[in-house]
Each structure stands twice: as C-alpha cells, then as structure tokens.
Amino acid sequence: MRYRPLGKTDMRVSAVGFGASPLGNVFGSISESESQRAVHAAIDGGINLFDVSPYYGHTLAEKRLGAALCGRRQSIYLATKCGRYDLDGFDFSGQRIRTSIDESLRRLQTDYVDLLQAHDIEFGHLQQIVEETIPAMQEIQSQGKARFIGITSYQLGMLAKIAKANPLDTVLSYCRFNLLVDDMDLVLTPVLKDRNIGLLNASPLHMGIITRSGAPAWHPAPENAKRAGAQIVQLCEENGFNPAQVALRFCIDHPYVASTLVGMSATQQVEENLRAVTMDIDPTFMAKIEALVAPVKNTIWQSGLPENADG
C-alpha cells in the first residue's frame, strides 16, 4: 500500500480508502458478517482510512462500521460526516451539528473521529455553512471529539470558495475525477494545493457505473454517461482487465489526491482493489478508454440548491 500526507494534518493515509456507504445497503443489501470480514480484510491489507456518514443507510453504515472496528479502532483513521441525514433531510445548524457528533460517536463505539466533514454542503446555504456549521465543527474539534474538520460536495465551485476563506483541514469531492470526469482539477485541486488542504477523491467507479453490475437505480447520471461506463466495462473485459481495478488505478495515480475512497462491502472487492495499487496498465489501453469516453467526458448533473451550482 502507498501512503500519502493528508494536507497539513498529521495523517498519512492509504492511497485506497474504504468508503463505507455500501455497509448501509446503499448499493444493495449486504450481510453484516460479510461486511465485517471486508473491513478486517481492508485493515489487514493496509487500508487505514475509513469514511462513513449517518446518512448511509439511515445510520446503519455507522453502526456496522463501529461494530466491525471493535478492538481495531486505534489502527485506523476514522472519518464521518454531519448535516445530511436523508435524501432530502439536511440540517447544517450549529445545534444539530453538535448533537450529530455525539450520536455518531455512540454508533461508531469510539470517543473521537479523526475527521468530521459537513456532508453535501451544496444542499445548505453558504452563509449558514460558514457562520454556523464550520464554527460548530471547530468547537467539536476543540473538545477533542474530532481531530480534523472538512467539507464534502459534488459542487466544485462551492468547495473551492469555502476552502479559500475558512480554516479547513480537508475537502472531499466525488464523481468529479475518474475515467468519465476530470473537472476537479480545473476548479478545486489548485486551490487546495496552494493552501495545503488535504484532498479526498471519492467514487472512482462513478458510484457503481464502472462495474459489471452497473449503476444502481437511484444513480443521477444521464443515460449517455451510464452507457459510456458500460462500454468501458466491456472494453476492459475484452482486454482481460477488471474494470474496477482499471478505474481505481487511474484515480490512485492522481498527483495531489491523498486517498481515493472506493465503496466496498465484500472481501473479494477489497482484495481486487488492493491489487489495483500495484498492477500495471498499458498506456495504449488507457488511450483507448480515453477515446471511448471523449464524446461524453465531463457530463455532470445538478445537485443541491440552484444558488450553489457550478457556474
């Protein structure tokens, strides 16, 4: 496993991070015991960053992750979130953020998280995020319940704007840098690099699009992006590659991202994704994927309040 500094935090995080949303049955129902084995296989394989949220499976993912980490909490970095609790359930008020962390700590069976992130801030008002949410997270940090704080969003412009003017340790961007999309580097990466803010890149498989099972029913991407994902999968298989490994490896090779968060819930996925760190991929094959994707590259969708949309 490769490890990289997460901005100016004291954490050196694994190039592959464990995305725990599938533990909440977000991508289909999974068994408790298998998810526990997946978490243990990830730790044994050198993955040291686990990302979860109260939103994933209405707290189920946090509960399962907390149970799986019993006795192993100290060997990993744990990141959770606050402010999002349902598809349309958001509360970024200072008061809710303060109760949210205590609830998360109980479910995660720990007395601190390494990283607390305001979840999907494009669904909140910028003024409230800056004047209430972030100060409440700083307070939580000073109490020792979270060692570092950050924000997450699909909207790159909003992430960049807030990162420029607020005391953040990390930013998590998702579905904006992978085989289908790379606009994260236009808007966000330079801002974070200048300030040495840690960057986490989530959803290397474009939330399941670049897998054999394809996109889940709730996936917001337009049909042409889903079709391109299916074509990548086909091209990989015709050339003897595992599509998830190819897509993950592309993301891992990003020069500034500290950790690529991939959603996992089975030991086989963990093993395959660990192998992606060291596998070789012929550049001419990557060029074929690039050519295939070109007509739909950077196809994005709306997320959050219109006022927070990328311009």
Ligand code: NAD
């Ligand atoms: P992803 O692109 O990582 O895809 C996950 C899907 O791919 C799941 O169905 C998983 O079972 C499958 N998969 C993983 N490895 C596989 C393999 N080797 N073979 C076949 N299928 C495989 O999407 P994601 O889970 O949404 O993103 C990763 C993590 O990033 C999340 O779990 C979450 O922790 C984080 N995230 C955060 C935000 C946010 O904060 N707003 C948004 C998206 C993701």
